[in-house]
Amino acid sequence: MNQILAPRVGPGAALIAMVVGGTLAAAGLGMIAVALLALTGDGEEIGVFAGVGALVLIVGLLGIGLSSGRERDAAAVRPYLGFAAVTLAWLSAAIVGAVPLLLIGTFGNPIDAFFESMSGFTTTGATLLENFDQPDAVFWWRSVMQYLGGIGIVVLVVAIAPVSGTGIQRAFYAEVSGVTADRLTPRIIDTAKILAGIYGVLTAFAFIAYEVTGMSPFEALNHTMTTVATGGFSTNPESIAGFDSVGVELVALFVMILAGVNFAFYWRAIKGRDLMPQLAEVRAYLMILSGAIVAVTISLLIAGDVEGLATTVREAAFSVTTVMTGTGYVTGDFDGWNDFARVLIVMMMFTGACAGSTCGGIKVIRISLLFKAARQEIERQLQPSAVQVLRMGGRPFSEQVRRAVLGFFLLYVLVYALGSLAMAGTGVDPITAISGSATTLNIVGPGLGEIGATDSFTGIPEGGRLVGSALMLIGRLEIFTVVALLAPLFRSRKAMS
């Protein structure tokens, strides 16, 4: 890495200092917010959050200060540094996020605290928390981590240190790679404002709706943050099932679906712009979602896993939505369902929701393009000379996109296979390994087997928790960002041979 950094140490280091600093500052502000929020409740452990928060904020501001004035000459920053900066920023967020959890004693083991924090910032929602008898501040912090992680750190950085230039642009595209990157506006800062605005509106809507269903303000605000971020942490040990309320479930369902839509679609809809190709993706998203709900419902009815038609539909709809949007709330114990439903649930984790949303997974637009590319390849068998253009919603995509999407898919499968192997290597059974790898890589939360819907991740040994943490980070940054850091390996090997 030194070789790459050496020639342009100035702008590159400045970019890293800015992105990591901005992220830390945001995390520090989040901790201070937690201290304030906890004042409204039991007020325990406020000191920890205020103290650590202030410290992290100061360090973050120092980082931003270091980079100030340098961001404009970052035009020469290589994409590689963008990837490195963003990956480092997420890692450092997860590390500082673990500190209060360790200090308070929620987790005795640094690895566990790191896992929980990574699960928070990546909006996964997999938890190691078994004892829910914790100070309010701990729950607030879990929710705030997800809320911050949902909007994405580059937006946070821009909000704190209003910068422009190629450097931050590189960082932005490092965070939202490939087909998911939508250029809403020429300037990243404007894009960030739009995204934050949409996020804010969703937040307000969700909070009011949860309040109306009868949640306490504490529960309503916590769940608002984790729903909008499609995170899945809950203040209730039984997750959404603990409320046993159709109203709460409907609100959660509706907000999860909304949060799974491409934010660029909302922006274009508001501005009255051309809705394609986002509208095509949203349509496909809703079709896949409803198709999967119908399939799961039918299989549950045939197998008789759930009592009563209404309950079956309710649990099927909620479970499919929660895994497809990568949220991870639980109402029905899908781990106890028939094998068809269980497999379909895991597959929906991979599909994910729309690109440009807070969700994980491969994303609907990529799945659609994959299907189209596969179909064209089959047609080429029958008409070898046919000229083929990849299209969605009337918009043609370049051959670069075709290659990028196929490459993304290959890499995804590869990382998933290796992740499952590594997870199994820590000594868990195959179903736990392959579902644990799926639920972390697709940033969902619950899996099958030892880590089923009603279990925590404590069923996985320490090594597996580290593997899970890595997969969550890789999945949240859409694979390429983290794995591209290994690119120099490929190059140097080429050079030798």
Added chain:
Amino acid sequence: MSRPDWVPAAGRSASDAALLPIVAGVAAGACGAGMLAAAVLGGAADGQQLASLLVPGALALAAGGTALLLLPRPHNVEIRPTVGLGSITLAWTLAAAIGSVPLMLSGVLSSPLDAYFEAMSGFSTTGATLIDDVDATPDGLLAWRSVMQWLGGVGIVVLIVAIAPTLAPGLQRYFYSEASSVGDSRLTPRIADTAKIVGAIYLVLSTAAGLAYLIAGMSAFDAVNHAMTTLATGGFSTHTASFAAFDSTAIEVVAIVFMAAAAVNFAFYWRLIKGRSLMPQLAEVRVYFGILLLGTVAVTTSLLVNGDVEGTGAAIRAASFTVTSLSSTTGFTTLDFDTWGGFPEIVLVLLMVVGGCAGSTAGGIKVIRVTLIGKSVGQELRRQTEPRTVTVLRMGGKVFNENVRGAVLAFFTIYVLIFALGVLAFTAAGLGEAGAIGGVAATLNGVGPGLGDVGGLENFSALGDGGRAMAIFLMLAGRLEIFTVVALLAALGRALTRR
């Protein structure tokens, strides 16, 4: 494209559709001759149920021979893609239909669906079985199972290495240019010669395997049968317990050597004999043996750590046999790998998915494709950080054009889609998840035994009828490199909707 020059110039037809009855005739004739051979083997052993082989065998041979003598052959016409794909698919589906007859007549498998499953498992060289008690099955029918695999094996290598380029030009991107002989337009100017040489290599290797089994201590009947199913990387055995019935290190070593040999590209042997350039086949073979070694080390380590097997020697023996058997997609078993725990199970499933070399009798994605996929992914990563990099796909010094890259990537995508659909279908047909995943891996890659309900020591009886039909489709599609069957279905679908 002119008339395929491997077709003898007898009667001539101006329509390429005339190819279909000819292919049917070849399939029927080969089946008939094979049944008669199996009857001879069975007659030399227990001599039971020979009529169920002799009667359909004589009929099939007569029908096939008559068709080949009397029917006109397509001459000097371009073979349309649908006809090419159709004739390849017809060869396998018809062979399995004819092959199921003796199984039904003898009462070994009375349900037509089950008999067809067993026959397709034979001709696709898969080795998944529905027979509960193999030991109690009449020897003639056991021999027929082995012959089906042997025919399926020689069929696929001759098809892929020699015939497919002429028969289905569109398939070159999948079968030929990338798989068997990249860079050369064909192996020899005379495809019939190539086919003969490849067939001869197959026959020589089979004979060598039979002799080696005999020397290692198998009975003559077992040796002949296992030689056929080893070279085909098929995996049918004459014993319910498969290779555990012999419990002999020598026999296992022979099996390992010949399973690995059968998973090597036959174009590689051809080039070796002809003294031609060995690239890129040698590169693929190297990667293949690297994978075998790595898989064996991983599984051995896991067995030792978990204490599944007593002693290092036993662990190496169990791991090397199982890894070679599953990776070459043969499917012989000694121990129940289904109880070895998550890590080795996932390693074994991944090995099944990778499979052997292209242009061999092995199934799976194939080593060359996996290598190209890996290289492609590495290049995409480089392009992320250096968008202006120009990347060329290369293996063993040969350059692959962008068409090959597209074809390989699309192949993988469709493979994953079919795999996922198969798992869903198998769970709907009553298998548990591990059984469903293992079952799809075992059928789509032509292995045989899977995990869970269809694990190493089980057979496919746990699968419901719908699942058996799905398994038949997966075995066929996997054997014909997926695109053959899928493209044919797409063409049929298009023809139907057009009306």
